[in-house]
Amino acid sequence: MLDTIKELNGFHKHDHANGRTNGHSNGTTHPTSDKADAKAAIETAVRTILANVGEDPDREGLVGTPDRIARMYDEILAGYTTDPVKLVNNALFDVEYDDPVIVKEIEYFSMCEHHMLPFFGRAHIAYIPSDKVIGLSKIPRIVEMFARRLQVQERMTRQIAEMIDEVLQPQGVAVVVEGSHMCSMMRGVKKEHPRMMTSYMIGKYREDKDLRREFMDQLRK
Ligand SMILES: [Zn+2]
Secondary structure: OHHHHHHHOOOOOOHHHHOOOOOOOOOOOOOOOOHHHHHHHHHHHHHHHHHHOOOOOOOOOOOOHHHHHHHHHHHHOHHHHOOHHHHHOOOEEEOOOOOOEEEEEEEEEEEEOOOOOEEEEEEEEEEEOOOEEEOOOHHHHHHHHHHOOEEOHHHHHHHHHHHHHHHHOOOEEEEEEEEEEHHHHOOOOOOOOOOEEEEEEEEHHHHOHHHHHHHHHHHHO
């Protein structure tokens, strides 16, 4: 089971080193194998951006920016190196309970992969156990693992649902995600900023629309 989880959510333990390249041959876009090298490469890239948007990368306010951004990426994109097996370890419990378990209002921050700008909001999760439940604190950690990557909201929603399905083998899983996207909020002239809603249902939640409605009603409370 745990191997499937790794495959399922694209866990890469430093697969900087495994030759995941993107076809460019100038050397600068290849991932580097070492963490310090990777940080230096990001800093160089940020300096390049600064110089090419009309800034002076050496002025006082910007001189530390490449370093700050590189360190920040380490944190906000930490989901690539989070080990999903460790994450759920020792947190599965046998129970006899087959009503929905609902965890609402999980705050998340992610980065849109199209613009590398934040999107953020709340995730709401329900599952109907078969014979196992997961420790309450682990559900937000699962959300965080997928949020701290370059994402699209639709894929993040599905990945969260599939991971819970894989780990717990429940009778059903429902995930609803609300997101405000900076790339649409900052650009254009419109002053209303609709939140995007995505959902992904598995098992009973896909088959049974009353169950689905019950979950949606719970979210409005
Ligand atoms: Zn975007």
